[in-house]
Every structure is written in C-alpha cells, then in structure tokens.
Amino acid sequence: MDKTIVKGMQVLEALVAAQQPIGVSELARQVGLTKSNVHRYLQTFIALGYATAADSRYSATLKIWQQGAKVIERLDLRRTIRPIMDQLARATLETVHLAISDGADVIYIDKAEGVHSVRAFSEIGERAPTHCSATGKIFLAYHPTALRETLEHPLRTYSPRTITDPDTLVAAVEAVRAAGIAINRGEWEAAVGGVAAPVWGPDNQIIAAMGLALPLSRFGEENSTVLIAQVRAAAAQASRTLGASVSQIEGEARLVA
Structure with a gap:
C-alpha cells in the first residue's frame, strides 16, 4: 500500500x-x-x-461530488438500460455498447454480446476516440464540450478512413446532429463498423450513446437501414425509460430525407 x-x-x-x-x-x-x-x-x-x-x-x-455522482449515474444507468440492450442484441444478433463521454474519448460502460462467432471485440471500460467511433460521434454532435475538447489536439489516424481534417469532422458532426444517428464504417478499426444513437435524460441532456459494433462484412447497404432503425428505436426506448421528453426524443431522432 x-x-x-x-x-x-x-x-x-x-x-x-x-x-x-x-x-x-x-x-x-x-x-x-x-x-x-x-x-x-x-x-x-x-x-x-x-x-x-x-x-x-x-x-x-464540488468536484468530489461530481466524481461520485458519475459512479452512481453509471450504476443506475446500466441497471436501467441493460434489458433494452439485451433486447437489441437478440434482435440484431450483434454486440451492443453503452458509452459515456470523457473528453475526447468515450468509455464503454456496458455491453450485450452478439451471438456470431466472428464479432467485434471490446471490453467494458475500454475507451474509443470520439472522432472515429459511432458512439463518439454522437457525443460530438450533442455533448456541450466533446467537440471542442476533441479539436484541441490533432486528430489521430487509426485507419485509411479516419477523418483527420477538422473541417471535415465538423461537417460530419453536423450531419449526425441532423440525422440523430451516427455511423462508422472502418474509421477506427478498418474491418469494424458501427451505428449509434443518443440516449437522453429527463433534463433533455445527453446521458449516453447506444450503438452496435459489427464486422463491416455484415454492415452492407442491404441491412444497414434495418440496423439503423433498430438502434434508433432502442435508444428512444431507453430515453423514455429514463424520463426524457417526447419532443426531445422525436426532435433529435429524425432521419434526413
């Protein structure tokens, strides 16, 4: 000691x-x-x-209280949302993540495993960069400080598809905000894709991002529309469970025509 x-x-x-x-x-x-x-x-x-x-x-x-409140929030959040994550994993057969914001990263605080023998590997407590993960892009779009903190440093390259130009990232974030959904096609890990949506709280503040992670080989044009709709519906259900307003859920979950 x-x-x-x-x-x-x-x-x-x-x-x-x-x-x-x-x-x-x-x-x-x-x-x-x-x-x-x-x-x-x-x-x-x-x-x-x-x-x-x-x-x-x-x-x-109050920083002491703030840190303790984060722990309490995570425990309650996981317990409340886990049944919805399990349901989404059963419906899609893919791994489901629940992530929270931490500056220029997100942290996976829970996951529901998919059933495929070949699936995206991750661990609870693992970090992912905001600028090239689906759950991270959700926070860039809706969290008050995530985008600023991410742009404070050069954007690191993780794969040939990683966005490293700040202006391009800002444009991508605006598209996420307009659509209410974020997509990653090999931007962090070259062979892995993801789709995520925001989870809102009763004060209309983003609490978490819920998303799927899956091999790009199973994330083609033919099934991406279905997966996006399933993730959107699960995140909206989680938001309703946490007491978010209907106007918040519907207003931030519109598809761009």
Whole structure:
C-alpha cells in the first residue's frame, strides 16, 4: 500500500467531512500529520480542483461530488438500460455498447454480446476516440464540450478512413446532429463498423450513446437501414425509460430525407 496516497486520502476525507472551512493546524491534528505535509497535500488538491482556499482556511469543492455522482449515474444507468440492450442484441444478433463521454474519448460502460462467432471485440471500460467511433460521434454532435475538447489536439489516424481534417469532422458532426444517428464504417478499426444513437435524460441532456459494433462484412447497404432503425428505436426506448421528453426524443431522432 502506498503510504503517500493513503495520507493524501486521509487529508482529503477530513476536508470533505469538515462542516466549515478549516485551517492547516486543525486539519493536521485530525489526521495526525505535520502541518507542512498537510499544506503540501492541500496545494495539490487545489491544483487539481478538489479544494479551495480563502483566508488560510480550506474547503472541499464540488468536484468530489461530481466524481461520485458519475459512479452512481453509471450504476443506475446500466441497471436501467441493460434489458433494452439485451433486447437489441437478440434482435440484431450483434454486440451492443453503452458509452459515456470523457473528453475526447468515450468509455464503454456496458455491453450485450452478439451471438456470431466472428464479432467485434471490446471490453467494458475500454475507451474509443470520439472522432472515429459511432458512439463518439454522437457525443460530438450533442455533448456541450466533446467537440471542442476533441479539436484541441490533432486528430489521430487509426485507419485509411479516419477523418483527420477538422473541417471535415465538423461537417460530419453536423450531419449526425441532423440525422440523430451516427455511423462508422472502418474509421477506427478498418474491418469494424458501427451505428449509434443518443440516449437522453429527463433534463433533455445527453446521458449516453447506444450503438452496435459489427464486422463491416455484415454492415452492407442491404441491412444497414434495418440496423439503423433498430438502434434508433432502442435508444428512444431507453430515453423514455429514463424520463426524457417526447419532443426531445422525436426532435433529435429524425432521419434526413
């Protein structure tokens, strides 16, 4: 066990538990450390956004709550939406992902496996780049900061089909926003395709993206229309389950004629 991390967490937990802003001396007494050590930890927490200081007294910020809320949200989200994901996997026979936004990436927080012996491989907790994955493009279209954070750095090439030009990506994102659906045909992994749709919450904010991942050999023109409709319907059902408004679901889930 790393004693430095343990001591730092003791300081942070004591700061969170304090009913009012607290000084270094009192905090050091509570955790049994020297004032210099506590002061060093506090400066680190301030730099990371977990603490704030005023008049030589320290308080925890809401960043602690924000991180905990993300964990709670993920657990409730998975439990609520998993039956819909299972239903979609049975209907399409393909692997279904549930992803959330994390800056220039998305994170797969759940999946329902397809039944084909040859299928797209993925793991819960795996990250995917937003600019070349179907679930990622959903967040670029609807999340308030995902596109900006993605464009802060050069767009990495993953396959010959990866979009690396910022203007081209912006145009692609606008098309996703207009259609309410995102498609990936070998942009991240050359032989893998995907289709995804947004999952909305009761406050009309995007909560997650639900999508299929499948080999491009099974994602041809003849079946893509059906798969798109199935993903769209499943994501809309998930949104309704989470309490999203009908106007939000219907307004953001229109196909472009």
